[in-house]
Amino acid sequence: MTGRKTVPREGRHAHLHDLRTFEGVEAWIFDLDNTLYPAEANLFSQINEQIASYVARLLQLPPDEAMVQQKQYYKTYGTTLRGLMIEHNVDPDDFLAHAHDIDYSSLTPDPELGAAIAALPGRKFIFTNGDRPHAERTAAALGITDHFEDIFDIVAADLMPKPNRETYDMFVKQTGVSPVRAAMFEDLSRNLVVPHGLGMRTVLIVPQNTRDLFSGAWEMEGDAVPHVDFVTDHLPGFLKAVLGAIKAA
Known part of the structure; x- marks a missing residue:
């Protein structure tokens, strides 16, 4: 992908500057909308x-x-x-x-993303405030359905949305995931507050070509978002970098 940076931008948290912090992660949890596909898909x-x-x-x-x-x-x-x-x-x-009665034609298979998710060690989940049928249609359009163990949707959460603490507790209880051995990927910063507090590694997905703007603003604010460990505008590239760091470790 010519012209697109794939090196992730880390947050300001000294203990998480190294991508090798993902070593030992056994559960990879992904939000759906504007996370597994770019916001530009509309x-x-x-x-x-x-x-x-x-x-x-x-x-x-x-x-x-x-x-x-x-x-x-x-x-x-x-x-x-x-x-x-x-x-x-x-x-x-x-x-x-x-x-969710929408047109999914703007989504196309993403082999790079699929390969990166498939290579992650451990279990993989979609955790969304949408419903399962929408998540299934989206994953199918992206060609990544087979890489996930399960989908935890708004119905499974008893219609209690993120970022409510109860929702994450239900997810942990139903899946058996250990938060301290998990990583969560989200496009909304507020939805990472609870996961970070539970001990998960947290990654914020931002629109393409805005990573440096987000990171620079946060650094000027003096670490105003300590619940965000990493920020990236290219999920496949970030995951490949994580995999490389894990192998190196």
């Missing part, structure tokens, strides 16, 4: 529009007001779904089916 923007249309239809609001209300639910409850369930008793299955 899949999540489709989901966002579907959610807004659901809110508009349910509350009989014009599109712009529905979008504002949607964001308010998200801010207050963690997900729009949870807000609609609490305030309007919506059927979660109906909501999830509508939200």
Whole structure:
């Protein structure tokens, strides 16, 4: 991939500057949207529009007001779904089916990502605030389905979204994963707070060509995000670097 940097950018945490910190990791946990595929695929923007249309239809609001209300639910409850369930008793299955009724054609198989995930030692999981059917369709489009042991979705979490602590506790209980021997990959910094506290290695995925901007801003703020151990804008390249560091160790 000419012109694309694949060397990961580490955080400012002295004890985690070395990628060999991933040695001994036995469970690799990946968020789905904007993590396993790049944000530039615009899949999540489709989901966002579907959610807004659901809110508009349910509350009989014009599109712009529905979008504002949607964001308010998200801010207050963690997900729009949870807000609609609490305030309007919506059927979660109906909501999830509508939200994920999208076009996946922007995704194409990613052999580089698949090979890197397959080479990771241990168990691999998808851990998403979306539902299993959406995760399955996404993984299939990327050609990475067979590399994961299981999908832990919003239904498995009893509709309690990340970043709630209870959600991670349910994941650990259901999978038997040891947090101190696990690594988590996310595109939302707040969703890494609990995993870091549990002892996981944490990696933030940022949009392409923004890694240095993110890292530079954090360094100027004096380590304002200690729960983020590493940041990268190219997941396949990062995983290959991790594998190289593990082998070297």
